[in-house]
Amino acid sequence: MKIRSTTADDRAVFVDTMFTAFARFPDTAGETWSALEMDRGLLAVTEDGRPVGTAAAYSFELTLPGEVVVPAAGVTAVGVLPSHRRQGVLSAMMRRQLADFRARGEFLSVLLASEALIYRRFGYGPATYTRRLTVQRHRAAFAVPRTAGVATGSIEVLRRADCGEILETVYDRYRRTLPGALSRPHGWWEAGAGQPPISRAQRHVAVHRDADGVPDGYASYSLTEPSTLTVDETIATDDAVSTALARFLLGHDLVTEVVFKHRPLDDPLRWQLEDFRAGELGGDTDWLWVRLLDVPRALTARGWQTDGELVLDVGDPALGEHGRYLLTVRDGEAACVPTEREPDLSLDVSDLGSIYLGGTTPSMLVRAGHIRAHHPEAAALADALFGTERPPHCLHWF
Numbered sequence: 001m002k003i004r005s006t007t008a009d010d011r012a013v014f015v016d017t018m019f020t021a022f023a024r025f026p027d028t029a030g031e032t033w034s035a036l037e038m039d040r041g042l043l044a045v046t047e048d049g050r051p052v053g054t055a056a057a058y059s060f061e062l063t064l065p066g067e068v069v070v071p072a073a074g075v076t077a078v079g080v081l082p083s084h085r086r087q088g089v090l091s092a093m094m095r096r097q098l099a100d101f102r103a104r105g106e107f108l109s110v111l112l113a114s115e116a117l118i119y120r121r122f123g124y125g126p127a128t129y130t131r132r133l134t135v136q137r138h139r140a141a142f143a144v145p146r147t148a149g150v151a152t153g154s155i156e157v158l159r160r161a162d163c164g165e166i167l168e169t170v171y172d173r174y175r176r177t178l179p180g181a182l183s184r185p186h187g188w189w190e191a192g193a194g195q196p197p198i199s200r201a202q203r204h205v206a207v208h209r210d211a212d213g214v215p216d217g218y219a220s221y222s223l224t225e226p227s228t229l230t231v232d233e234t235i236a237t238d239d240a241v242s243t244a245l246a247r248f249l250l251g252h253d254l255v256t257e258v259v260f261k262h263r264p265l266d267d268p269l270r271w272q273l274e275d276f277r278a279g280e281l282g283g284d285t286d287w288l289w290v291r292l293l294d295v296p297r298a299l300t301a302r303g304w305q306t307d308g309e310l311v312l313d314v315g316d317p318a319l320g321e322h323g324r325y326l327l328t329v330r331d332g333e334a335a336c337v338p339t340e341r342e343p344d345l346s347l348d349v350s351d352l353g354s355i356y357l358g359g360t361t362p363s364m365l366v367r368a369g370h371i372r373a374h375h376p377e378a379a380a381l382a383d384a385l386f387g388t389e390r391p392p393h394c395l396h397w398f
């Protein structure tokens with residue numbers, strides 16, 4: 001078995017192997033995956049030359065707390081043929097891929113996990129979460145807003161094919177301020193790759209424009225059941241725009257319920273309804289998994305809200321590494337250096353990935369038995385330090 005890099009010439013065999021691993025058939029010549037970066041692909045090949053495994057990565061930008069935008073390698077298209085599973089093929093590809101990321105100078109990697117048991121052993125931890133809100137339309141009267149701003153713009157319904165540029169521009173503005181959000185490469189929009197609203201399935205897009213006519217939000221939606229309107233994603237550059245889009249969607253005649261997918265944990269929409277029970281939460285699950293490849297670099301890259309000091313003892317069994325770091329935050333800037341001091345917390349690098357964006361509290365992982373706190377104040381200290389103004393959210397599918 002050997003692991004080799006792919007080139008553009010390998011696209012067809014790569015896509016075919018990957019789809020076979022998922023027991024699916026490619027669409028027309030793998031169009032759905034045409035935004036893959038083939039110079040970042042890996043093929044696992046048997047001694048007699050048969051491809052049996054695939055892995056690839058996108059060159060994303062990830063927004064960190066403090067509106068810091070950094071590069072992140074987005075692992076994708078991971079698959080091993082059913083005939084060759086549990087023989088270490090994925091492990092070999094992961095080892096190679098992590099080494100490749102470091103060789104490129106990347107210090108963060110992210111992925112969406114098909115199954116939650118696969119990636120912790122490779123140092124990834126769940127870091128953002130998502131859920132849907134189903135609202136009974138006839139009970140969806142809005143409470144009178146006391147303080148929330150009211151958008152003064154307009155909404156127009158467009159076809160997906162007619163507003164690609166608008167969506168791309170609005171999304172790009174939105175993702176730069178939200179921790180956990182990923183860039184969507186231009187080629188990805190162009191290729192029509194990924195899931196809704198980018199898939200070829202028909203969708204309407206409600207575009208919100210501000211008072212000057214500049215697009216500042218959109219929602220993509222379609223009727224999925226005779227009387228269910230499903231909203232794939234709502235992108236809004238502020239809360240007032242998000243509210244305006246929700247009001248618009250809930251105003252659809254002939255619809256009994258509206259399903260808002262991919263809502264963040266701090267979504268105010270349910271609280272905006274007069275009848276709190278008109279909205280029901282569901283589909284609560286992990287979304288983006290994060291892996292730190294260089295602990296000091298990653299910790300000094302993100303923004304911090306609170307001053308403090310913490311000694312972290314970090315194990316990285318997947319890479320056979322271990323480090324103890326003194327993290328010092330002053331005026332929003334962090335320094336992170338190796339230390340011999342006694343640790344406040346001992347944790348696996350996958351747990352550090354979970355708390356890194358502020359979406360998972362260190363104290364919860366202490367209570368769950370993942371992180372070890374070495375004294376009674378350690379967990380609260382870490383909560384205060386890692387906490388962020390808003391929970392991270394990612395709604396990109398890749």
Ligand SMILES: CC(=O)SCCNC(=O)CCNC(=O)[C@H](O)C(C)(C)COP(=O)(O)OP(=O)(O)OC[C@H]1O[C@@H](n2cnc3c(N)ncnc32)[C@H](O)[C@@H]1OP(=O)(O)O
Nearest residue numbers: 075076077078079080085086087088089090091111114117
């Ligand atoms: C980011 C993404 O692309 S997510 C998509 C992941 N791909 C899929 O889900 C497609 C279907 N599944 C597959 O192709 C394969 O089962 C893979 C890729 C998940 C695993 O590939 P394999 O080559 O079998 O993994 P490998 O043999 O290296 O296993 C390494 C370890 O992980 C464990 N493991 C691997 N997959 C799973 C799983 N799905 N559930 C639980 N444990 C798993 C193995 O038991 C093994 O444990 P051990 O080291 O204690 O023995």
